[in-house]
Amino acid sequence: MALARTGTGPRATVRAFLSQVHPVFMTPPVAAALFGAVLVGRIDPAIAAIHAVAIFAAVYTAHVKDGYVDFHIRGEDDEHPLTERGCRVGLALSTTVFAACCVLLWVLVDPVAVVLTLPTWLIAYHHAPQLDTNPLTATTGYPLGIALAILGGFYVQAGTISAVAAGFALVFLVLLSGIKVIDDTQDYDYDRSIEKRTVAVAVGPDRAYALAYGLMLTALLAVLAFAVARVFPPTTALAALAFGAVALVARRAEPTLATMLLVRGSYVFLAVLVTAVWFEPLAGVGFP
Structure with missing residues (x-):
């Protein structure tokens, strides 16, 4: 039985x-796993790689399961490259x-x-069709x-969790x-037509926008507060300023462009944080 819906043979x-x-x-999830390792200052490459591969496998599981549900079960997507059997095989391999x-x-x-890693797969596997139908879990998964x-x-x-990691x-x-x-x-519009309760559907687009930028502002203010309190290296404040500039531009854009800008802004945010921690090790600002 075929695994790919288009084409035949191993290449397809x-x-x-x-x-x-x-x-x-x-x-971003794989980079976040490596960023967590960078925060420690001393890295065991093999352990870091194993954890990063686990995170990659979890996210791959999410994409395969989401495509399986949206195309083969819900009929929401117009196309999907894997057959039902192909999706099951993909899920088995990634798991x-x-x-x-x-x-x-x-x-x-x-x-x-393992306790800290296993929930990433649980979130990934249950994103569709369980978690993506509730405004809170659809947003925070x-x-x-x-x-x-x-x-x-x-x-x-x-071997521990510090205040800075948290x-x-x-x-x-x-x-x-x-x-x-x-x-x-x-x-x-589409989510509303199929009664999929995202935050935008639950409270309306205008309130969703206000909530979204309120959350982002809260996160940026938290970075500044942690930097002032020397919980984070002081130079991490630059990350908040960089993302804030992107958010100001995105605020005036329509949702598709705003999402593109904000996602790429989050890459810049992470990159500046990594640079700040790398050149100003946490041990130098009072951390154990």
Whole structure:
């Protein structure tokens, strides 16, 4: 039985599976896992790689499951490269990779490392059709996964969770939740027609916009507050200023363009944070 819906043979099958790798959405979680490791200052490359692969496998699971539900079950999508069997095989493979990484983390680190990593797969697998129908979970699923990636990336290196790791995880949870609200506003008319309750559908586009930018502003103010309090290196304030400039431009744009700007702004935000931590190690600002 075929795994790919278009074409036959190994090449078509490989292309179909590779089509579920979406760099725009998969790069941030993997980068967040590595950022968590960078926060520690001393990195075991093998452990960092295992954790990063686990996060990648979790996000891949989310994309395959989401496509399976939206195309084969809900009939919302017009096209999908994998057959139903192909989706099941893809889910089995990604889950096997994720499970293998968890076993390695259990052996090489400890069970707590698995406790911090396992929820990323649970969120990914249950995003559709369970979590994406509720305004709260539809909005916070992806941001929560990134927050957990930061915490897990830190823990597998340090064997503990510090205030700075928790602070960065919280900032990204709030900031990315704001971006997700804007992203969902793109599909307001369609989501409303199928009674899919995103934040925009629940409260209306105007209020959703206000809530989204309120969340992003809260996250940026938190970065500034943490920097002033020396919880974060002072130079992390530059990340807040950089993203704030992008958000000001996005505020005047329509949802599709605003989402594109904000997603790329979040890349700049993360890059500046990594640079700040790399050149101003946390140990130098009073951290254990």
